[in-house]
Amino acid sequence: MSVMMGYLLAGLLAGLAVAVPLGAIGLLVIRTGQARGLRVGLAAALGVATTDLVFAALAVSVGGGVAAAVGSLLTPMRIIAGAVLVLLGARELLALRRLKGSTTPGGPTDRGMPTTGLRAYLLLLGLTAANPLTIGYFASAAVGIGGTMSWGAGVLFVAGIFAASAGWQGLLVGVGAVSRKLMTPRAGQVLTAVSGTLMIVLGIYAASDPYL
Numbered sequence: 032m033s034v035m036m037g038y039l040l041a042g043l044l045a046g047l048a049v050a051v052p053l054g055a056i057g058l059l060v061i062r063t064g065q066a067r068g069l070r071v072g073l074a075a076a077l078g079v080a081t082t083d084l085v086f087a088a089l090a091v092s093v094g095g096g097v098a099a100a101v102g103s104l105l106t107p108m109r110i111i112a113g114a115v116l117v118l119l120g121a122r123e124l125l126a127l128r129r130l131k132g133s134t135t136p137g138g139p140t141d142r143g144m145p146t147t148g149l150r151a152y153l154l155l156l157g158l159t160a161a162n163p164l165t166i167g168y169f170a171s172a173a174v175g176i177g178g179t180m181s182w183g184a185g186v187l188f189v190a191g192i193f194a195a196s197a198g199w200q201g202l203l204v205g206v207g208a209v210s211r212k213l214m215t216p217r218a219g220q221v222l223t224a225v226s227g228t229l230m231i232v233l234g235i236y237a238a239s240d241p242y243l
Contacts, residue, residue, distance in 0.1 A: 042191020
């Protein structure tokens with residue numbers, strides 16, 4: 032039993048390793064929680080965790096074949112993910128114009144984020160699936176662990192990754208939701224400008240860097 036629990040712990044640590052570094056995906060999760068609140072934000076978090084779950088399951092069950100399969104797809108997926116992030120960042124910056132005269136926390140920045148839980152879930156699921164860092168992490172993991180675990184150990188390992196990813200993304204949503212209540216119109220303008228600019232920069236970087 033202790034050996035099997037070790038696989039669960041290994042999955043938790045692996046999930047945190049891929050989830051904790053704050054990049055474009057984490058930033059978007061925080062912004063969704065800030066703009067739309069807990070319900071929609073948690074749907075976004077679940078989208079990220081679902082992608083991590085699927086990739087982890089493929090890494091455990093298929094192994095090195097995953098790395099070979101995604102190799103030819105990495106460039107177009109990287110470009111698509113980058114383009115979507117640039118588009119979202121541009122929408123954030125355009126929302127600055129609507130912020131003028133707003134007196135409510137967060138203000139019209141809400142219009143730049145997904146409007147429903149389903150849209151937030153699908154958006155983050157797709158962006159995470161096309162995120163070069165996520166692909167690279169699980170492709171590397173597939174080479175090392177694919178086919179080496181029993182069925183039960185693999186299930187626990189994948190469950191640990193999902194739990195860690197969902198927990199961390201949920202924490203980011205909570206940060207965003209709390210900041211929503213504290214947001215002043217001026218702070219909303221600053222946050223919109225910063226997040227929009229970062230998304231554009233990260234999107235360009237993701238689309239252009241062949242080493243991601």
